[in-house]
Amino acid sequence: MTEDEQRYLTTHQAHDFEALRNRWSALVQPCSLVEHTLSDESGYPVLAYQSRAFAESPAGNDEAIYLCAGVHGDEPAGVWGLLEWAEANPGLLQNKACLILPCFNPWGLINNRRSDADGRDLNRLFHRADLPLISAWRKVVGDARFGLALHLHEDYDARGLYLYELTDPEWQLGEAGLRGAESAIPRDPRDEIEGLPFQRGILRRSGDLSRVVEDELDGGYPEAIYVFQHHARAALTFETPSEYSLWDRVRAQRQFLDAVVGAMAR
Numbered sequence: 593m594t595e596d597e598q599r600y601l602t603t604h605q606a607h608d609f610e611a612l613r614n615r616w617s618a619l620v621q622p623c624s625l626v627e628h629t630l631s632d633e634s635g636y637p638v639l640a641y642q643s644r645a646f647a648e649s650p651a652g653n654d655e656a657i658y659l660c661a662g663v664h665g666d667e668p669a670g671v672w673g674l675l676e677w678a679e680a681n682p683g684l685l686q687n688k689a690c691l692i693l694p695c696f697n698p699w700g701l702i703n704n705r706r707s708d709a710d711g712r713d714l715n716r717l718f719h720r721a722d723l724p725l726i727s728a729w730r731k732v733v734g735d736a737r738f739g740l741a742l743h744l745h746e747d748y749d750a751r752g753l754y755l756y757e758l759t760d761p762e763w764q765l766g767e768a769g770l771r772g773a774e775s776a777i778p779r780d781p782r783d784e785i786e787g788l789p790f791q792r793g794i795l796r797r798s799g800d801l802s803r804v805v806e807d808e809l810d811g812g813y814p815e816a817i818y819v820f821q822h823h824a825r826a827a828l829t830f831e832t833p834s835e836y837s838l839w840d841r842v843r844a845q846r847q848f849l850d851a852v853v854g855a856m857a858r
């Protein structure tokens with residue numbers, strides 16, 4: 593273990609939502625972010641940040657980015673990787689149209705639980721506009737179009753990095769993202785993950801996914817599928833393996849963001 597890793601692991605704040613919130617708050621003014629609270633029904637705010645470019649022109653376009661972490665509270669690396677990426681890219685946040693959901697399930701993060709306070713898996717509820725949180729989320733997303741949506745997750749069964757890439761076939765950014773992240777953690781070598789066929793850590797899909805929702809998910813809508821169907825040209829769900837060191841997982845998440853957003857600009 594390196595000294596940096598040891599320092600990180602002996603002082604980590606993985607499930608400290610207040611610490612996370614304070615660091616995002618410190619970015620609001622210097623990065624000209626607009627903060628919204630989608631809900632605080634769990635006792636903790638579900639925050640959304642719009643960059644100035646997004647707030648001024650919320651219709652978005654192929655340049656706009658949607659970023660979300662912490663839908664599952666027992667998957668902290670995405671939450672911290674996203675924060676570190678934002679802290680390292682103030683210029684990008686000032687200029688680019690971005691909508692950021694830094695921790696969609698704060699109760700879950702605090703309690704290290706996949707579900708929310710009511711025992712629900714939020715990542716199967718994005719079709720449920722009757723729920724106050726989802727209805728508030730729809731309001732803040734509006735009619736926006738995004739070139740890229742990133743959904744940051746972790747998997748305790750994973751043997752390495754992998755991703756679900758929902759995309760217009762002409763717009764493949766996932767491979768660049770994995771390439772950027774694999775110096776921190778290697779790709780999951782399996783060709784079957786969660787019962788589905790993967791190639792070099794990627795499962796790519798495009799077109800109409802309503803059959804996937806019916807056949808594989810019992811009609812429950814994950815965020816990525818909903819966003820891909822209604823708002824984004826590509827929606828990538830990135831997974832780091834929870835049994836690896838938190839230090840490596842946070843670095844992998846951050847490097848993934850750097851690489852995939854960089855690939856988008858090329």
Ligand SMILES: [Zn+2]
Binds near residue numbers: 663667
């Ligand atoms: Zn997850």
